[in-house]
Amino acid sequence: MSFLNSWRAVKYTNKPKEEDIKLPNSASNLPTTVQACVIQFISSLVSPVHPQLLSPEELAKAFQNFYKHTDEFIASTLIPQPSSKDQNVPLLFPEEIDAQKKARQHLLNQKDEWMDQIEDIVCEYLYDRIFCLSTSTDAAKDDLLKKFIASEEKKELINCIPIPDDEKLTNRLHEVSEAFFALDEQHTPRSKINTFMTVNSSILNASQLPQEELNADSLLNLTIYCILCYPGFHLISHLNFVLRFRNADFLSGEQRYCLTTFEAALTFILRACPNLLTQSSIQPSDDPLSLEVANSETVSTSNSLHDPSAEPYPVNRSSLSNLRNLGLALEKSYASLLSKVANHTAKSSEDSSNSVEFVGDPPLERFLTVSDASDLKIGEIELLLSDYKRLARLLFEKNGNQ
Amino acid sequence: MASNTAPKNVVTINQKLVLLGDSAVGKSSLVLRFVKDQFDDYRESTIGAAFLTQTLPIDENTSVKLEIWDTAGQERYKSLAPMYYRNANCAIVVYDITQAASLEKAKSWIKELQRQAPEGIVIALAGNKLDLAQERRAVEKADAEAYAAEANLLFFETSAKTAENVNELFTAIAKKLPLEDKLNQARGAVNRGVNLSEARPAAQPSGSCSC
Numbered sequence: 179m180s181f182l183n184s185w186r187a188v189k190y191t192n193k194p195k196e197e198d199i200k201l202p203n204s205a206s207n208l209p210t211t212v213q214a215c216v217i218q219f220i221s222s223l224v225s226p227v228h229p230q231l232l233s234p235e236e237l238a239k240a241f242q243n244f245y246k247h248t249d250e251f252i253a254s255t256l257i258p259q260p261s262s263k264d265q266n267v268p269l270l271f272p273e274e275i276d277a278q279k280k281a282r283q284h285l286l287n288q289k290d291e292w293m294d295q296i297e298d299i300v301c302e303y304l305y306d307r308i309f310c311l312s313t314s315t316d317a318a319k320d321d322l323l324k325k326f327i328a329s330e331e332k333k334e335l336i337n338c339i340p341i342p343d344d345e346k347l348t349n350r351l352h353e354v355s356e357a358f359f360a361l362d363e364q365h366t367p368r369s370k371i372n373t374f375m376t377v378n379s380s381i382l383n384a385s386q387l388p389q390e391e392l393n394a395d396s397l398l399n400l401t402i403y404c405i406l407c408y409p410g411f412h413l414i415s416h417l418n419f420v421l422r423f424r425n426a427d428f429l430s431g432e433q434r435y436c437l438t439t440f441e442a443a444l445t446f447i448l449r450a451c452p453n454l455l456t457q458s459s460i461q462p463s464d465d466p467l468s469l470e471v472a473n474s475e476t477v478s479t480s481n482s483l484h485d486p487s488a489e490p491y492p493v494n495r496s497s498l499s500n501l502r503n504l505g506l507a508l509e510k511s512y513a514s515l516l517s518k519v520a521n522h523t524a525k526s527s528e529d530s531s532n533s534v535e536f537v538g539d540p541p542l543e544r545f546l547t548v549s550d551a552s553d554l555k556i557g558e559i560e561l562l563l564s565d566y567k568r569l570a571r572l573l574f575e576k577n578g579n580q
Numbered sequence: 581m582a583s584n585t586a587p588k589n590v591v592t593i594n595q596k597l598v599l600l601g602d603s604a605v606g607k608s609s610l611v612l613r614f615v616k617d618q619f620d621d622y623r624e625s626t627i628g629a630a631f632l633t634q635t636l637p638i639d640e641n642t643s644v645k646l647e648i649w650d651t652a653g654q655e656r657y658k659s660l661a662p663m664y665y666r667n668a669n670c671a672i673v674v675y676d677i678t679q680a681a682s683l684e685k686a687k688s689w690i691k692e693l694q695r696q697a698p699e700g701i702v703i704a705l706a707g708n709k710l711d712l713a714q715e716r717r718a719v720e721k722a723d724a725e726a727y728a729a730e731a732n733l734l735f736f737e738t739s740a741k742t743a744e745n746v747n748e749l750f751t752a753i754a755k756k757l758p759l760e761d762k763l764n765q766a767r768g769a770v771n772r773g774v775n776l777s778e779a780r781p782a783a784q785p786s787g788s789c790s791c
Binding site: 431432446 | 596627
């Protein structure tokens, strides 16, 4: 059940009451006030409160904010505060101070266990809506990856990855890649990240290299090869699910490194797919960020937004140059989109019976006042891209509603 | 020793350190030398030499836990580096003093970091393989040192083989890190009952082993 279908179905039914949300039995050991927080958060996502679809970034941010606020709530209401500043409290013996510290540490550990449990409950409950988000390009990228792995181009890519020419090694990596299938049955970020960590460790064991040779180059080579061995599906969706919905404060450095290795490996493979790109609706490009733009609903549903004079992305230039070109193209599209929105709003106001209220935040001031696209900093391109997609969704929703 | 004194409340701050440079300049050897020389806190990583951690004392109340991220130095992976230095607190750009071309590549990395990496990132330039200086030096120390001074970088010539200047390199980075804000946040968080100073240790995934 896709997020879009869920959202549209909910739109035409009664608003679900918080009493209708049944938490699993595992929630019974959470404090009742915490259970109420969980129910309220789930309700806020399944109710038609958001007039437009949430982007992957917005949804991920909603989850991370929920985790942060819940953590602070538990810490401030359920864990006693140190009373060191109250001078009327009699001095304690060292043993009593130690006992207090141990008690607080126990409560902090309990809070962390509750936070993990809350994450499991929320993500499991909402899994059908938040896995492989319809507002993301996850499905398109997974499809592209699957086609590539089944194509002849895969062999060319394998030939330029310098892994040892050892049949036993490649056989072991094939076996390791089977572990990815477990992801299909796992519905929580914690279980999925454990699978990624297990595969990562298994790749290192399969390599049988001494520690000093297990550097980033060899790990990345082997990980790319292992992914190319995997005949299954949804690897990108699984990884993005972890990156978006795992409580970021609870990720260890080692887990972050492991996830980045998989992110880098998958990005490298996607960038090696220019030939396949020409056969799909996605524009050819060697930069995954361009896939986001090319796959945006605006491009697919409103050809008038396409700028025919826009320079196609040069495939042979470095990613940094490509990123700059993306920024230039985005700025043009942003301005074009804004004029469409403005015209649409003006047209709506002329006909009061069809008046549509402008929903959402106004366009970002920074991108309205910039006089030349080359003034943009590289770091702003991500912000521009995010806001472009937000406005595109607004326009898409207005057109869809009329 | 038996003591009734309350243990000191040492705050540990996690900092992400990223290693950049060509494949053959010895990045992994450098960090392995550093980590293994700190005998009392060395433990096997489940990610080989690609990810290692080391805790360094700053003063009697503060420690820095460096999370050391190796990056792939092969040319084909150059465009993937931003994923690795995202949110990094500090970086070591390594070149090989016996290969002049590796310094040019290091300068290119430094320019990229100055453009794209988080603002305020502490950058060190390290000329490795100092043990080969007598017979195969190709980069004069003064030249690299002048470049580092102009770009406001820390600079060391090191040898992973002999351990010369390895500890000094990492210690200098740790001391230069701007920790005041994080320390105040961590100490305030400890008083509020929130543990912000260190991520929870990850549960060992089932089926994995450390060797």
